[in-house]
Amino acid sequence: MSNLILGVGEFGASKSSADIVKTFALGSCIAVILMCPKTRTVGMVHVALPESKINPEKVKTRPGYFADTGIPALLQQMAGMGCDPRGRGFIVKLAGGAKIMDPNNTFNIGKRNALAVKKTLWKYALGPVAEDLGATYSRTVSVSLATGEVTISSPGRGDWKL
Amino acid sequence: MKQRATREEILKAIQNVPLLSPSASQLLQVTAREDHDIQDVIDIVKCDSALTARVLKIVNSVAYGLAYQVSTIDRAISYLGDRTIAGIALGDSASALFHKELAGYEGPKSELWNHDLRTAIAAREIARYATQPLNADVAFTAGILHAVGKAVLSDFLSNSANDVLIGIDSHEVGDYLAGERELVGIDHTEAGFELAKNWDLPESLQMAIRYHHNPADAPQEHQLLVYAVHLACIIAMMCGSQASDSLQYHLDKNYTDFFDLTSEQIALVMLEVNESFDTLNNAMTDTKETQI
Structure with a gap:
């Protein structure tokens, strides 16, 4: 068994049944999980910010950083692994997008991330079958290729399935 | 509860x-003064060979993306900012705690x-x-x-x-x-x-x-x-x-x-x-x- 660990703004996919795809400590970031049942491929992108227009230069080095460029980049990688390029038949799950207790909502990047992720998914006619978004706790997310199970954990709160 | x-x-x-190392402690005190002299910082760092090596390593790391090698502690401190040096000394001195x-x-x-x-x-x-x-x-x-x-x-x-x-x-x-x-x-x-x-x-x-x-x-x-x-x-x-x-x-x-x-x-x-x-x-x- 090997772990495909994804840092902030990274994306990746695997079709090895022994693998775990994992990302640590999502705060306001969101893990977008794309699963292709036909090829048994699992992909994930760790999205940090909603829109790439804030820093177009960054897109060249790390497209996964933004919702609007990260999801297309992951779809492209998975297409190279034999999956449908527009994600037809994919199972989509989302986790993350936490918030701080903020009366002004200025700091609610998590909510903006969630909206941008869904907006990008809609362009491909994709939508999540399950999501664990918002609230005020950090999340570590892992996907087992052997079982397809998505597990979320948070310090002090244990772990649960998505 | x-x-x-x-x-x-x-x-x-x-x-x-x-306690903090003497150099970290001195650096924090000196750099907290608005009117401090950068030479005071250089003098403290020069007396601590491990800290000197560390500061040079950091200024020459990819984090700072300099096009040239900085080889003197005076230039390294000028570039990094004397108060950043205090932060580096602190991180070293209380490493076990952090x-x-x-x-x-x-x-x-x-x-x-x-x-x-x-x-x-x-x-x-x-x-x-x-x-x-x-x-x-x-x-x-x-x-x-x-x-x-x-x-x-x-x-x-x-x-x-x-x-x-x-x-x-x-x-x-x-x-x-x-x-x-x-x-x-x-x-x-x-x-x-x-x-x-x-x-x-x-x-x-x-x-x-x-x-x-x-x-x-x-x-x-x-x-x-x-x-x-x-x-x-x-x-x-x-x-x-x-x-x-x-x-x-x-x-x-x-x-x-x-x-x-x-x-x-x-x-x-x-x-x-x-x-x-x-x-x-x-x-x-x-x-x-x-x-x-």
């Missing part, structure tokens, strides 16, 4: 925390350092948006130090995280600080403040440690710095943290009296935190074995 220790036990534990497993907060080894370095970078960036002059290097150093009290409390908080979180979720306690006070009679801001006094840190840093979650309570002359660290700590948690207290604090909305920050600018600060963290962390830790 069942009490795990008394305030007196915590204060006693603080007395047993090793890198220990944060068991009481269910955080892995180096979690405190990772959060503190993210906070330091965020504080440095936030300084750009201050409505009054704020020295970015002081904000960086305050960020490095702000949560040091957790290193002390952690040893007394084993297996308590779930209790605190249930208390917060059920509104039994207002935030994680209140949970800490119920469990050990003191919260990490006050424990850090007591440690800062023991270390004889400059007053501005003591205030940043003491009030970073309640900036409105800080003395007026220190509020600008304290609010910077307050916001930076929150941004660091939004960027990701593996500790049970992550995001379990309130944002003080009066930060707008000191900082002109839009959502987009906050996103830019987060981008910089994520961008700089890995390279700066590698540069600041790869020349020294962590002592636990």
Whole structure:
């Protein structure tokens, strides 16, 4: 068994049944999980910010950083692994997008991330079958290729399935 | 919540925390003075060969992306900023404290350092948006130090995280600080403040440690710095943290009296935190074995 660990703004996919795809400590970031049942491929992108227009230069080095460029980049990688390029038949799950207790909502990047992720998914006619978004706790997310199970954990709160 | 220790036990534990190295201590004192001379900083660093090597390694690391090699300590200090040097010395001197497993907060080894370095970078960036002059290097150093009290409390908080979180979720306690006070009679801001006094840190840093979650309570002359660290700590948690207290604090909305920050600018600060963290962390830790 090997772990495909994804840092902030990274994306990746695997079709090895022994693998775990994992990302640590999502705060306001969101893990977008794309699963292709036909090829048994699992992909994930760790999205940090909603829109790439804030820093177009960054897109060249790390497209996964933004919702609007990260999801297309992951779809492209998975297409190279034999999956449908527009994600037809994919199972989509989302986790993350936490918030701080903020009366002004200025700091609610998590909510903006969630909206941008869904907006990008809609362009491909994709939508999540399950999501664990918002609230005020950090999340570590892992996907087992052997079982397809998505597990979320948070310090002090244990772990649960998505 | 069942009490795990008394305030007196915590204060006693603080007395047993090793003092900072002489060079770190001197650098923090000297650089806290607005009118200090950079030559004083150079003289202190030159007397500490390990620190000299470390500073040269950092200035020449990819984190700073210089096109040429810096080989003299004078130029390295000029480039990095003398107060950043104080932060580097601090990270070295209290390495064991910063890198220990944060068991009481269910955080892995180096979690405190990772959060503190993210906070330091965020504080440095936030300084750009201050409505009054704020020295970015002081904000960086305050960020490095702000949560040091957790290193002390952690040893007394084993297996308590779930209790605190249930208390917060059920509104039994207002935030994680209140949970800490119920469990050990003191919260990490006050424990850090007591440690800062023991270390004889400059007053501005003591205030940043003491009030970073309640900036409105800080003395007026220190509020600008304290609010910077307050916001930076929150941004660091939004960027990701593996500790049970992550995001379990309130944002003080009066930060707008000191900082002109839009959502987009906050996103830019987060981008910089994520961008700089890995390279700066590698540069600041790869020349020294962590002592636990």
